[in-house]
Amino acid sequence: MTLDRRTLPGLIVLGIPLLWIVVFMLVPYGILMTYSFWVKSYPSFKPDFQFGNYILLFTDPQYVQVLWRTLKISLLVSLASFLLAYPFTYFLVFRCRWQAVRTWLYMAVIAPLWVSYLLRAYIWKTILGTEGILNSFLMSVGIISEPSDIFLYNQFAMVVTLTYIFIPFMVMPIYTALERIPPNLAEASSDLGVGPWQTFLRVTLPLSAPGIAAGFTLTFCLSFGDFIAPFLVGGPDGNLIASVIATQFGAALNWPLGSALSIVMLVIVLLIVSLSDRIEKSSRTGGT
Amino acid sequence: MKKIIAAASCLTMLSTPALAAGSVNVLTWEGYADPSFIGKFEEESGCKVNATYVGSNDDFAPKLMSGGGVYDLITPSIDTTALMIDLGFVEPLETDKIAGWKNIYPKFLGLDGIQRDGDYYGMPYSWGAIVLMYRDDAFQTPPTSIADLWNKDLAGKVSLWDDKSSIYVAARRNGDMNIYTLSDEQIAKAREALVEQKPLVRKYWATAGELVDLYKAGEVVISNSWAGYQSSLLAKEGIKVTEFVPKEGAEGWMDSWMVVKDTPNKECAYKFLDMQLSELGQCGVANVNGYSAVNPVAAKNCMSPEQFKALHQDDPAYIDSLMIWTALGDRFEAYTNAWNSVKAQ
Numbered sequence: 001m002t003l004d005r006r007t008l009p010g011l012i013v014l015g016i017p018l019l020w021i022v023v024f025m026l027v028p029y030g031i032l033m034t035y036s037f038w039v040k041s042y043p044s045f046k047p048d049f050q051f052g053n054y055i056l057l058f059t060d061p062q063y064v065q066v067l068w069r070t071l072k073i074s075l076l077v078s079l080a081s082f083l084l085a086y087p088f089t090y091f092l093v094f095r096c097r098w099q100a101v102r103t104w105l106y107m108a109v110i111a112p113l114w115v116s117y118l119l120r121a122y123i124w125k126t127i128l129g130t131e132g133i134l135n136s137f138l139m140s141v142g143i144i145s146e147p148s149d150i151f152l153y154n155q156f157a158m159v160v161t162l163t164y165i166f167i168p169f170m171v172m173p174i175y176t177a178l179e180r181i182p183p184n185l186a187e188a189s190s191d192l193g194v195g196p197w198q199t200f201l202r203v204t205l206p207l208s209a210p211g212i213a214a215g216f217t218l219t220f221c222l223s224f225g226d227f228i229a230p231f232l233v234g235g236p237d238g239n240l241i242a243s244v245i246a247t248q249f250g251a252a253l254n255w256p257l258g259s260a261l262s263i264v265m266l267v268i269v270l271l272i273v274s275l276s277d278r279i280e281k282s283s284r285t286g287g288t
Numbered sequence: 289m290k291k292i293i294a295a296a297s298c299l300t301m302l303s304t305p306a307l308a309a310g311s312v313n314v315l316t317w318e319g320y321a322d323p324s325f326i327g328k329f330e331e332e333s334g335c336k337v338n339a340t341y342v343g344s345n346d347d348f349a350p351k352l353m354s355g356g357g358v359y360d361l362i363t364p365s366i367d368t369t370a371l372m373i374d375l376g377f378v379e380p381l382e383t384d385k386i387a388g389w390k391n392i393y394p395k396f397l398g399l400d401g402i403q404r405d406g407d408y409y410g411m412p413y414s415w416g417a418i419v420l421m422y423r424d425d426a427f428q429t430p431p432t433s434i435a436d437l438w439n440k441d442l443a444g445k446v447s448l449w450d451d452k453s454s455i456y457v458a459a460r461r462n463g464d465m466n467i468y469t470l471s472d473e474q475i476a477k478a479r480e481a482l483v484e485q486k487p488l489v490r491k492y493w494a495t496a497g498e499l500v501d502l503y504k505a506g507e508v509v510i511s512n513s514w515a516g517y518q519s520s521l522l523a524k525e526g527i528k529v530t531e532f533v534p535k536e537g538a539e540g541w542m543d544s545w546m547v548v549k550d551t552p553n554k555e556c557a558y559k560f561l562d563m564q565l566s567e568l569g570q571c572g573v574a575n576v577n578g579y580s581a582v583n584p585v586a587a588k589n590c591m592s593p594e595q596f597k598a599l600h601q602d603d604p605a606y607i608d609s610l611m612i613w614t615a616l617g618d619r620f621e622a623y624t625n626a627w628n629s630v631k632a633q
Binding site for chain 2: 040042043044062063065066130131147152153231237239247249251252253254
């Protein structure tokens with residue numbers, strides 16, 4: 001009896017997340033997996049067990065092409081976020097002397113997360129457009145004489161928009177990683193006669209690697225699954241994999257093919273997550 | 289047994305609290321259940337109208353597939369109506385319950401897409417053309433042909449509807465006029481033409497609002513468009529555009545109301561259908577969306593002579609000149625796949 005009473009809270013604590021995982025993750029993935037072996041047949045699709053959908057994905061160049069483009073865009077977004085976020089967070093953690101300023105700057109990066117995603121993507125349309133803010137500015141300072149259409153409706157615009165939207169997910173983990181580095185490590189390094197640049201490369205950067213890996217993973221996976229940016233600011237050459245999936249579930253009414261695509265996407269994301277996990281672990285063991 | 293009935297009636301009362309007052313749930317295009325005329329209907333009939341809007345004909349099937357019982361009426365276009373029948377989502381209409389039925393243009397009542405085995409499944413509602421449109425201030429000599437969408441001088445200023453209908457456009461440009469029965473070779477040729485056009489395209493438009501924004505922001509100067517709709521929205525913004533039927537002809541569309549199978553709100557649904565075919569509904573949609581009416585008798589009574597003429601209500605030959613959308617059946621995939629592969633490039 002007493003044992004039961006003791007295990008009950010344990011069961012609840014463990015059971016709820018377990019139930020959650022089963023209902024909201026495993027079952028949907030199972031359904032998706034099942035659909036991916038079905039076959040399209042007018043007017044909709046019918047149960048089957050065949051690999052035609054997967055074979056099509058890797059033989060029809062249109063899917064491979066979009067997959068590569070999506071990987072490229074996501075990688076560019078992660079890279080751009082990293083290049084912007086790292087110096088910024090480094091400054092916040094190590095160079096900014098005033099706590100209030102630090103908090104304000106940090107909040108300035110995080111705050112856009114509370115604004116609707118759609119709105120944030122929309123804003124870039126008004127900035128980058130042919131008659132947009134950027135063009136008016138460039139014309140007023142005399143850099144260009146005619147409004148240019150090179151800023152909007154292309155892959156550049158997608159990378160800019162996605163970087164802006166997802167950069168908080170790069171800043172947050174790097175900030176946490178940098179904050180955890182004891183300042184005396186850098187002091188010890190300089191006491192031993194190592195210059196600041198070498199100290200950064202050999203002490204700070206490796207110790208912040210887990211944060212960088214987490215930031216890369218988050219921004220990459222989020223951009224990888226995005227389909228609003230291509231819809232709003234992408235051009236004719238801006239089709240991403242998530243938009244193709246949306247088309248398969250909607251316009252093409254080919255849920256089996258859409259499911260197969262989703263499974264492929266899921267596998268890629270899982271690969272990246274486990275890769276980043278490995279980097280994180282090896283950097284931790286390497287650090288000690 | 290009594291218990292079961294009692295329990296069942298309790299359940300029905302619980303599950304459809306709105307039934308007593310009467311309600312009808314419609315899945316439709318924006319404007320088709322506009323407050324400007326629905327308000328009067330709700331007052332007179334006592335039926336509350338709940339509208340959900342779709343952005344494309346492709347939304348009907350997925351929405352109905354993921355579970356029934358939510359919508360009572362839908363309004364797919366004439367290329368999607370047959371799919372709804374094939375999927376078993378809709379039920380035959382009791383046309384004698386709809387007063388204006390015999391006044392509908394015979395051309396529309398003759399279309400295959402809305403009937404099956406002697407029964408009607410769709411009630412024609414409104415129609416229009418897919419015309420081309422250009423910004424007046426961008427052209428000295430007005431464009432007249434689909435070929436103008438491929439004009440290299442307009443690079444970066446062209447837009448095309450993000451829809452399988454782009455294949456219809458490209459096929460006509462290639463001289464293939466049988467746009468709804470294209471062979472694989474003809475589709476491949478159309479696909480090539482669209483790939484060739486791609487560098488000229490600023491953006492494929494997905495919604496009416498997006499196309500309006502593209503014109504407004506000066507991003508595009510020529511595109512295809514739903515006749516009457518986007519141009520009137522642009523006119524309100526003070527942007528002068530002109531619609532034209534290219535010399536290769538224009539596609540025509542017609543939307544029909546369909547009753548979702550086993551709807552519990554049948555009474556209100558038929559009251560709603562009756563109203564939509566009357567002057568209230570016919571002029572309602574004409575005034576809100578700028579689309580033409582299918583019931584010329586009602587249209588004559590509620591439109592000004594100018595509007596009647598502008599919407600081609602006096603001119604059955606105009607309807608005949610349009611290439612009315614047709615269900616593609618099992619060729620549907622060939623078309624959508626070609627269009628998707630253009631977008632993937």
